[in-house]
Amino acid sequence: MNAAIDLDLDPNRDAAHSGIRYVRSIGGIEEYRLSENGMRVLFMPTHAAPIALLMLTYDVGSRHESAGSKGASHMIEHMMFKGSARFNKEQKASIFDLLHPVGAQANATTWLDRTNYFNLVPLTHLETAAEIEADRMRNLRIAPGDLDAERAVVLNEHDMYAGDPLEKLNQIVWHVAFPDHPYGHPVLGSRDDIIGLTRERLFAHYHRYYWPNNATLTVIGDVERERMFALVRKHFAQLPAAEHALGADDEPEAEHEQQGERRATVEQADQSGWVMLAYKMPNGLSADADALELLGSILTAGKLSRLYRPLIASGLAASVWASAARLKRQGLFQVQAMLGSGQDHRRAEQTIREAIDAIRRDGVAQDELQRAKGRLRGSLLTSRDGPVAIALQINDAIAAGDWTLYATSIDRIAAVEAADVQRVAHRYLIDKRLTVGHLIQEAEGDGALSSERAAAVL
Amino acid sequence: MGIARPSNRGEIVEFSLPHGRLYALRVDTPSLFVLTGSFGTAPAFEHGEALLQELVVALATCGSQRRNQFELADALESRGASLSIESEMRRVSFSAQACSADLPMVVEALAECLREPRFDTDNFAVEQARLIAELHHHAAEPAAMAADALSRAVYPPEHPRYQAEIAAQVSLLERFTVDDVRRYHRDNFGANDLRVVVAGDIDPAVVAFELDRRIASWSPSCWPPSSQPLRSTYASFDPSALGDSERTMRIDAPGRDNFVVALGHGVGIRCDHPDYMAIWMANHILGANFSSRLVASVREEKGLTYAIGSQLTKPFREFDGHWQIDLSLSPDKLDAGLVATRAEIAEFAEHGVSSEELAAKQQQAIGAFQIGLATLYGLSESILFGAERGFGAHYIREFSDKVGRVNLAQLNRSIAEHLRPAGLSAVIVGPFDRS
Numbered sequence: 001m002n003a004a005i006d007l008d009l010d011p012n013r014d015a016a017h018s019g020i021r022y023v024r025s026i027g028g029i030e031e032y033r034l035s036e037n038g039m040r041v042l043f044m045p046t047h048a049a050p051i052a053l054l055m056l057t058y059d060v061g062s063r064h065e066s067a068g069s070k071g072a073s074h075m076i077e078h079m080m081f082k083g084s085a086r087f088n089k090e091q092k093a094s095i096f097d098l099l100h101p102v103g104a105q106a107n108a109t110t111w112l113d114r115t116n117y118f119n120l121v122p123l124t125h126l127e128t129a130a131e132i133e134a135d136r137m138r139n140l141r142i143a144p145g146d147l148d149a150e151r152a153v154v155l156n157e158h159d160m161y162a163g164d165p166l167e168k169l170n171q172i173v174w175h176v177a178f179p180d181h182p183y184g185h186p187v188l189g190s191r192d193d194i195i196g197l198t199r200e201r202l203f204a205h206y207h208r209y210y211w212p213n214n215a216t217l218t219v220i221g222d223v224e225r226e227r228m229f230a231l232v233r234k235h236f237a238q239l240p241a242a243e244h245a246l247g248a249d250d251e252p253e254a255e256h257e258q259q260g261e262r263r264a265t266v267e268q269a270d271q272s273g274w275v276m277l278a279y280k281m282p283n284g285l286s287a288d289a290d291a292l293e294l295l296g297s298i299l300t301a302g303k304l305s306r307l308y309r310p311l312i313a314s315g316l317a318a319s320v321w322a323s324a325a326r327l328k329r330q331g332l333f334q335v336q337a338m339l340g341s342g343q344d345h346r347r348a349e350q351t352i353r354e355a356i357d358a359i360r361r362d363g364v365a366q367d368e369l370q371r372a373k374g375r376l377r378g379s380l381l382t383s384r385d386g387p388v389a390i391a392l393q394i395n396d397a398i399a400a401g402d403w404t405l406y407a408t409s410i411d412r413i414a415a416v417e418a419a420d421v422q423r424v425a426h427r428y429l430i431d432k433r434l435t436v437g438h439l440i441q442e443a444e445g446d447g448a449l450s451s452e453r454a455a456a457v458l
Numbered sequence: 459m460g461i462a463r464p465s466n467r468g469e470i471v472e473f474s475l476p477h478g479r480l481y482a483l484r485v486d487t488p489s490l491f492v493l494t495g496s497f498g499t500a501p502a503f504e505h506g507e508a509l510l511q512e513l514v515v516a517l518a519t520c521g522s523q524r525r526n527q528f529e530l531a532d533a534l535e536s537r538g539a540s541l542s543i544e545s546e547m548r549r550v551s552f553s554a555q556a557c558s559a560d561l562p563m564v565v566e567a568l569a570e571c572l573r574e575p576r577f578d579t580d581n582f583a584v585e586q587a588r589l590i591a592e593l594h595h596h597a598a599e600p601a602a603m604a605a606d607a608l609s610r611a612v613y614p615p616e617h618p619r620y621q622a623e624i625a626a627q628v629s630l631l632e633r634f635t636v637d638d639v640r641r642y643h644r645d646n647f648g649a650n651d652l653r654v655v656v657a658g659d660i661d662p663a664v665v666a667f668e669l670d671r672r673i674a675s676w677s678p679s680c681w682p683p684s685s686q687p688l689r690s691t692y693a694s695f696d697p698s699a700l701g702d703s704e705r706t707m708r709i710d711a712p713g714r715d716n717f718v719v720a721l722g723h724g725v726g727i728r729c730d731h732p733d734y735m736a737i738w739m740a741n742h743i744l745g746a747n748f749s750s751r752l753v754a755s756v757r758e759e760k761g762l763t764y765a766i767g768s769q770l771t772k773p774f775r776e777f778d779g780h781w782q783i784d785l786s787l788s789p790d791k792l793d794a795g796l797v798a799t800r801a802e803i804a805e806f807a808e809h810g811v812s813s814e815e816l817a818a819k820q821q822q823a824i825g826a827f828q829i830g831l832a833t834l835y836g837l838s839e840s841i842l843f844g845a846e847r848g849f850g851a852h853y854i855r856e857f858s859d860k861v862g863r864v865n866l867a868q869l870n871r872s873i874a875e876h877l878r879p880a881g882l883s884a885v886i887v888g889p890f891d892r893s
Binding site: 046047048049051096100101102103104105106120121122148149150151152153154155156157158159160162163164165268269270271272301302303304312313315318319338339340341370371374375376377378379380381382384385386387388389442 | 584
């Protein structure tokens with residue numbers, strides 16, 4: 001899986017000829033750099049269907065936002081569908097006019113470390129998608145009327161999530177875990193943040209981060225390499241590189257070291273109980289994150305997991321799962337459970353803690369590690385069903401800092417040993433890295449989010 | 459006995475099973491496959507057997523007569539294979555995803571779960587409690603609250619799509635025993651109009667061999683029972699009987715920051731109705747995609763909502779469905795959003811579609827369908843959809859023709875006949891107390 005692929009053409013020769021520098025090939029993906037402006041290009045030929053996916057991933061997300069620009073990355077993502085210099089509704093050449101009419105899927109997402117725009121199109125429309133993406137990389141339009149309408153749309157998106165009790169629990173846990181770091185702030189921003197975003201602030205954010213040398217272009221599909229080269233050169237090579245520094249200067253301050261366990265509670269009426277244990281984990285490129293993913297699987301995945309009998313079969317919880325947020329900076333390893341009807345939060349929390357203690361104390365058995373590896377390998381492979389799923393996984397790897405994280409994931413999982421799992425439990429799953437969240441049924445009275453209570457126990 | 463000789467029809471290889479059909483399709487994807495399928499059942503909806511069927515399918519994967527739940531889980535989990543069985547009104551559906559080399563193991567596990575589930579008393583209690591917890595969780599979701607309440611406005615209680623109040627569902631679930639589960643399985647699980655689709659990096663002949671080994675000898679159950687003939691049991695539902703009076707329900711959801719709205723009315727069209735594709739096309743134009751009328755007007759032009767769309771319930775041959783329009787509205791946009799949405803629906807119903815719009819949307823619908831086939835799951839689901847509804851093995855190839863045959867006169871007549879803006883019931887869920 002990790003070996004360089006055999007190419008029927010010499011990518012070095014072709015790339016050099018077209019002004020695109022070949023870098024490497026791993027796991028069926030070829031990496032190139034545009035000589036003119038440094039834009040990274042990833043190419044994954046597949047031939048299952050006559051379609052192609054074109055995605056641009058920008059190294060900008062809510063982590064890059066300062067006071068006054070909270071929510072800007074997400075708002076710009078929305079405005080990018082309102083039009084650019086050449087592609088806009090006035091000229092009947094917007095995405096709605098050119099891509100949607102052929103059935104294309106054109107969408108975008110914003111997260112902590114990145115923003116991505118993806119277009120799944122018939123092969124006949126790959127060039128149109130490339131033209132649109134190239135134009136809106138440097139020539140976004142923000143018409144005042146469009147901004148007002150879209151701000152209302154984004155406010156409604158905010159309201160949908162802000163009132164969701166599980167989202168509240170997740171946000172308060174991240175906020176309490178990262179009070180001084182942008183990861184602790186909602187990606188969408190607060191309502192006041194969104195209302196306060198001016199056209200000038202949005203443009204300042206856009207012109208700081210939307211450059212080819214801060215972006216990765218990914219092309220997946222039934223596309224010949226020469227055609228991909230031609231498209232990239234024709235539409236992206238003339239875009240200038242940013243002259244200001246990107247990267248290190250934009251990195252926010254590191255989070256102060258946590259000294260002890262933190263707790264947060266959300267109360268809401270008519271709500272199932274939830275328990276969440278969130279431990280600070282290393283950045284997404286760390287090999288320890290692989291061991292934590294396996295540990296999460298051993299704890300929660302399936303009927304043979306450590307928590308199935310004491311939590312699910314006992315009726316204490318209806319479901320339980322673990323996740324590892326593999327980010328550019330340290331993220332959170334989370335174990336969360338939806339409680340059974342009328343069950344006790346403390347008991348469920350204690351059960352999860354005891355299972356983690358057992359791994360810290362005794363490690364894991366070879367057979368359960370092998371089972372977890374098989375499960376993760378299988379679920380990784382089956383989850384890569386189609387160009388969009390593949391692109392979104394590559395996107396996450398780019399955001400974490402290295403696209404090859406996608407291509408090497410199965411090998412890295414295979415390399416984890418039982419001792420690694422116990423070691424990461426010792427190192428990361430400890431109280432001074434822990435934030436505990438409870439979602440509880442609202443008591444008589446005001447209810448709502450108890451952020452004050454959370455702050456009080458920091 | 460066994461599978462009859464295959465007839466290769468283009469890309470999809472179709473096999474006859476003794477009591478069903480198998481469709482196998484080799485796709486150029488690396489070492490993966492998706493298996494989907496379904497068979498018919500006959501739950502007595504008036505006696506709450508829709509919920510009993512949910513309980514039976516939940517327990518079906520909890521061990522077989524040959525292997526307990528942990529042995530079965532070990533076989534699947536150690537290979538990263540997934541297998542699920544779900545209840546879908548008058549059918550039970552199943553799906554699996556795994557690496558190609560694991561096809562025999564997956565088919566064996568599926569056959570055990572469907573044909574000889576263990577139904578342990580201990581597992582019964584666990585799954586019963588888990589389903590009750592999930593019902594409570596479901597009941598707190600505004601979108602689910604709106605959809606369930608709308609179903610109660612649109613359908614009579616004995617209709618398969620009617621969703622009872624959550625307390626009634628929990629009470630019913632608590633009354634079921636493991637004997638009820640065993641009885642229901644005995645009476646309903648069998649190769650009843652069985653349809654199986656396998657797509658991926660597979661050899662169709664190998665798929666047929668594995669199905670032959672594990673499934674071909676599966677007999678139909680007593681299905682359909684003579685008391686519930688397939689086509690007429692729920693034919694009495696008549697959407698016109700609802701009248702055109704507007705009905706609006708408001709449900710308080712304290713703690714929420716937005717409103718969820720569901721508008722809808724019944725549509726007396728099943729998938730074998732001559733107007734089915736015209737109504738499907740109408741819904742596609744009205745609100746089924748990002749460049750639909752509702753999105754263009756209420757979201758993009760007026761900025762009143764983040765999420766809006768329309769859908770026709772998944773069609774069946776046996777019973778009617780309904781048309782549903784869903785949207786999210788912030789408190790300060792609630793009234794304006796409702797007015798704009800209703801106005802857009804009324805405009806659509808009154809004036810219909812132009813020939814230019816129809817031609818453009820036909821092209822879009824065909825393109826979107828083709829792009830939806832880019833995943834193994836989308837491909838196998840589309841083949842199964844056609845197979846279950848009698849559209850045949852060539853449904854995915856014939857879809858373009860079906861859409862292309864919808865003409866303007868038929869479309870606009872169907873819209874005028876079947877979309878009744880004044881007959882829409884409305885359910886609004888949100889923070890009314892705070893408002």
